[in-house]
Amino acid sequence: MPIKRRILMKALPSMLWYDEIGSWDEQHKYVINEVLFWEETKFQDVAIFVTEEYGKMLVTDGSTQSAEEDEYIYHESIVHPGLIAHPGPHRVLVIGGGEGAVIREVFRHPTIERVVMVDIDAELVEQCKKFLPEWHQGAFQDPRLELVFADGKDFIAKTKERFDCIIVDCGDAREEGPALTLYTEDFYRTARQRLTASGLLVVQAMELSGLDCANHVTIHKALQRIFRHVNSYAAFVPSFWATWGFIVANDTVDVSQIPSREVDKILQARKLAPVLRYYDGLRHSHMFTLPKDVKAGSRG
Numbered sequence: 043m044p045i046k047r048r049i050l051m052k053a054l055p056s057m058l059w060y061d062e063i064g065s066w067d068e069q070h071k072y073v074i075n076e077v078l079f080w081e082e083t084k085f086q087d088v089a090i091f092v093t094e095e096y097g098k099m100l101v102t103d104g105s106t107q108s109a110e111e112d113e114y115i116y117h118e119s120i121v122h123p124g125l126i127a128h129p130g131p132h133r134v135l136v137i138g139g140g141e142g143a144v145i146r147e148v149f150r151h152p153t154i155e156r157v158v159m160v161d162i163d164a165e166l167v168e169q170c171k172k173f174l175p176e177w178h179q180g181a182f183q184d185p186r187l188e189l190v191f192a193d194g195k196d197f198i199a200k201t202k203e204r205f206d207c208i209i210v211d212c213g214d215a216r217e218e219g220p221a222l223t224l225y226t227e228d229f230y231r232t233a234r235q236r237l238t239a240s241g242l243l244v245v246q247a248m249e250l251s252g253l254d255c256a257n258h259v260t261i262h263k264a265l266q267r268i269f270r271h272v273n274s275y276a277a278f279v280p281s282f283w284a285t286w287g288f289i290v291a292n293d294t295v296d297v298s299q300i301p302s303r304e305v306d307k308i309l310q311a312r313k314l315a316p317v318l319r320y321y322d323g324l325r326h327s328h329m330f331t332l333p334k335d336v337k338a339g340s341r342g
Contacts, residue, residue: 142178250287
């Protein structure tokens, strides 16, 4: 097996390991039981393999994107707080989301009529369709979906369509990475123009903890210059070994102030309460209640 540019796997006498090396000189090791896919696409290194602890994992450029054991935490978190804040979402744009789990969660809302998913890496999406059915659960076959392979920034600039929610589920902002242009103030301003009057923008916004929140804060400040309401929230994702941050931005509602009882009422009305494994009213309130060290870091 060739050595890849960024994905580091080490073969020991009796097993294969995946080493994830963080920018903070921290290293996490995962025992690999089976490699399902490992190639360099036009845009990034992509690996899908089965681990001992987390089941299947999707890794791009040496960074874990999601794991079978806990992907529902991340994907319920990025989708539902924004969608329950809209009185009746009909049209949703997803930028990124190659596994298909974001669109899976979007389609759970009964008012959804159209979803456009834009991903730059067609090969990654095809491999996710093949090897990660637990993630997409057939969402790629939903007739309400339009799947577009293009640069998300270019799509936003060219489309005239307006959406009730835009969800940006791309990789982290890295130099030379395919997602870098999706973390700019120019992109966010253009995205705002593609929202309906009550529309919301949701972005995955990297780690949000007292140890590391600098990238998150940069995104938050950029969005504050554009939207009236900008709310950070977080969920701990075990396979990320981190508390992960998200931001929801819009001009009509402070999503952080929606009472937990109201969240549960909306989930019941949309028949989502029995289906979701992680998100509910209490979780909503918890996610938007940031700890003191994060607040202190965000002021720095």
